[in-house]
Amino acid sequence: MRLKDAVGENRLFLSRILTAAGVIALLTLALIARLIYLQVLGHERYATLAHDNQVKIAPLIPTRGLIYDRRGVVLAENVPVYSLEIVPEQVQDLDATLATLAQLIELSPEEIEQFKQQLRRRRRFESVPVKLRLSEVEVAKLAVRRPFLRGVEVQARLIRHYPYGELVSHLVGYVGRINEQELKRLDPAEYRGATHIGKVGVEQSYEALLHGHTGYVEIETNARGRELRALQESPPRGGADLYLSIDLELQKIAYEALGEHNGAVVALDPKTGEVLALVSKPGFDPNPFVLGINRQDYQALLSSPERPLFDRALRGIYPPGSTIKPFVGLAGLHYGVINPLRRLYCPGFYQLPGVSHRYRDWRKGGHGGVDLKAAIVQSCDVYFYDLAHHLGIDKMHAFLRQFGFGRPSGIDLPGENRGILPSSKWKRETLGKPWYPGETVIAGIGQGYVKVTAVQLAKAVAILANRGTVVTPHVAALERSPGTEPKRLFTDPVEGKLEIDARFLDKVIDAMVGVVHSRSGTAWRISLGADYTIAGKTGTAQVFSVKQNQDHRNLKLKDKKLQDHALFIAFAPADDPRIAVAVIAENAGHGGSEAAPVARQVIDYYLKHSLP
Helix, strand or coil: CCCCCHHHHHHHHHHHHHHHHHHHHHHHHHHHHHHHHHHCHHHHHHHHHHHHHHHHEEECCCCCCCEECCCCEEEEEEEEEEEECCCHHHCCCHHHHHHHHHHHHHCCCHHHHHHHHHHHHHCCCCCCEEEECHHHHHHHHHHHHHCCCCCCEEEEEEEEEEECCHHHHHHCCEEECHHHHHHHHCHHHHHCCCCCEEEEEHHCCCCCHHHHHHHHEEEEECCCEEEEEEEEEECCCCCCEEEEEEEEHHHHHHHHHCCCCCCCEEEEEECCCEEEEEEEEECCCHHHHHHHHCCCHHHHHHHHCCCCCCCCCCCCCCCCHHHHHHHHHHHHHHHHHCCCCCEEEEEEECCCCCCCCCCCCCCCCCCCCCCCCHHHCCCCCHHHHHHHHHHHHHHHHHHHHHCCCCCCCCCCCCCCCCCCCHHHHHHHHHHHCCCHHHHHHCCCCCCCCEEEEEHHHHHHHHHHHCCEEEEEECCCCEECCCCCCCCCCCCCCCEEEECCCHHHHHHHHHHHHHHCCCCCCCHHHHHCCCCCCCCCEEEEEECCCCCCCCCCHHHHCCCHHCCCCEEEEEEECCCCCEEEEEEEEECCHHHHHHHHHHHHHHHHHHHHHCCC
């Protein structure tokens, strides 16, 4: 029998204890070192990470600024509504919840589709709108069932409303839901949580001012991201209120003065460039676009033959007709091609040298002998056929471009059409064809390739009213941020001064006064009863071609769309202009009988009621 080695066993046991104690000591030291690092050396870093893990930043949406006319009438306001919203993470079966809600209130397929689109762009703990405007009955129905609909909320919101509807629809524009393309280009810090953005008009141009600045609130959350309590917040800064130069009453008068005709009216203060009226008729009701217009109503607007969504003041391009004659006449004087006393015999037609084709005058028997003044007063086509031929298209292009034709006016609204001011280079580069002398002839009376917008015409006649001083038209006048004084947005609208002999300008303007106040003038009837002097020019723009021996004015046109456009440009008082106007009445006939009376109503009201 073998004896135990007590001493050896004790030594082995002791060594094991010491080894274990050493390992424990080393681990304890490592733990202490780690704790020192975490709580002392790395305290700031890990405290930040821990804070971020439990605190989320939520946006506070600013209140959108209001839009006023020059007298303080509200054109775009924010109205309180109740909206139906869902917090997705609190809903077990989203489709079943939507089906239940559809039984309680009316939900259109468009509203459900928009909800699902927003659902993909938001976090599951964020509230997503389903219907933005609930009626009182709908709010009551939801209130009764609310305890049984987990994750469904009725929230108070502010939405945009346009009290004057179609009257200022193209000018003010509207806001709509943010789409995927807009979301990619928007600043996420400013638009997180926002649902709407300016789409057209002033709402789009001045989006940055009207939107304001988003605030933020720190919210303590649990591990799943659900909100527990608010810690601190940086309040939002509301958007600036915007005061336009538009006079709403003048806008209404211009809109109604067009009567049954579609078209555009633009009125400017020639000294400041302020737009006093900017009418495109017909308009449309912008309010359905705020909530999301349904497909059927939108398709009806798109397919309407009246094209109510088309902005005729900014985007519509028209032959200027005889309204271009004062500018062509001024070009002739400027380049020395004519002098004011030079007379030309008008037999009722014009022929280029060696060409049999006859370019007809609007007066079949002709005007007889006419000088520049008589040619403008009576709107003699033959005089300007001949003048254009001797000027040439490239000189006409260079001169008329100074008055803003063929390029954007610079107005502070989106989507402006630049029109067409042709030249030999333009035709070669655009159409790949040479320029022909006959095209120059008809360009001299504002036909052929020449196309202008109503805003361009208004700017051009304002330059005449200013005796050559060029101003940029603008619709915004003042902006007032919360808690601040109003600030003028355009302090120096003057672009420059044209180098044109003042004597030539006086001659042309005198002729334009004759258009209205001379018995032989094409717009003399609008001078009746006026206690001020108007300088103007009529225009009748042909919209279709006729055969050589046909007089299109004697044709009986069944299709109203084939009738001539009626145009008129004017400023008043002629000796100290306070307003410049351009009127385009589509398919209305003669400018003197249809467009000129519209301008007279606009000028009458403004001169009697304008603010100082």
